[in-house]
Amino acid sequence: MPTQDELKLQAAQRALDFIEPGMVVGLGSGSTATLFIKLLGEKVKQGLKIRGIASSEDSAKLGAELGIPIIGFDKATETDVTVDGADEVAPGLALIKGGGGKLLREKIVASASKKFIIVADASKIVQKLGKFKLPVEVIPMAEPLVTERLRALGYPSSIRQAKGGSGNYITDEGNLILDCDPMQVADPEVLAAELDGMVGVVEHGLFLDMADLALVAGADSVVEYTPETKF
Missing domain, CATH: 3.30.70.260 (ACT domain)
Structure with a gap:
């Protein structure tokens, strides 16, 4: 059985499949989103041309350190894809977010996204929101x-x-x-x-009707959940 950290990494790696050259990418916050930013930084060093809009000062600093050009909404008023984590994921892709304290900027970036993708491990899946504060x-x-x-x-x-x-x-x-x-x-x-x-x-921290896709890593694979997926 993979560890939780290994599962988070698997979900973050799958999210790279949705990134294309020239995109503006929303950079989430938290442990799984941080893994995605690090993986994205490796791709940038290999020549991938993208720009990032960060959902927190921590993510902006990390992205810049990894060579990702960080811009604000004055340069682009939407992101092509935003990749972020979640504390809970319920049917309909209803979310609780904000365990890391970045919920305001996370929701701003999510609201300006053409495609909002959640990366998580299977422990975050719930039938009803509310186990997490x-x-x-x-x-x-x-x-x-x-x-x-x-x-x-x-x-x-x-x-x-x-x-x-x-x-x-x-x-x-x-x-x-x-x-x-x-x-x-x-x-x-x-x-x-x-x-x-x-x-x-x-x-x-209630993020409702915002996520388009959740990439959830379990014991055997990374499963794609949409708002229509039966849990």
């Missing part, structure tokens, strides 16, 4: 208000802490993240609408 990015001033509203909705939350005990985790845009306690999301669309309507919420 749902992240909600908030303006610091609004945190107490949003915390109370989430509690009223039945989603108690806590402020994400930075690694190493240095205090609250701060996003690339200077915001806080509230991590909702794990619980099954009965109706993701309804919850997403509630979160979208909360003043002070910048973005949330």
Whole structure:
């Protein structure tokens, strides 16, 4: 049985099949997306001509270090393909993302993609979203208000802490993240609408009707899931 890291690498490698010369490629964030960026950097060193739009400062730095030309949306207003990871993948390719804290920029890049591809190992497949903590990015001033509203909705939350005990985790845009306690999301669309309507919420980790394809590595192969795939 391959290790989880080996499975992530297999999924990242399959994603390279969707990259063609001249493309603008959205570079995701997180462990599996990082593997994809490293593999893409190797192709660039071998002569592949592409440009990248990164979904985080970390991904932009890594891509630049590997020789990938990094641009912004002022140079191209969409990506041909975006490759990113996910914390959970449910039927319809409904996703929870944001475990790495980059959900705002990840959703911006995903929303501007002609083709949005998820790379993951089989452990990320679920029948219902909610085993993973749902992240909600908030303006610091609004945190107490949003915390109370989430509690009223039945989603108690806590402020994400930075690694190493240095205090609250701060996003690339200077915001806080509230991590909702794990619980099954009965109706993701309804919850997403509630979160979208909360003043002070910048973005949330429900990525619905966005992914076109998920490349999921299991014990025997990398399986392609579409929104129509039966799980």
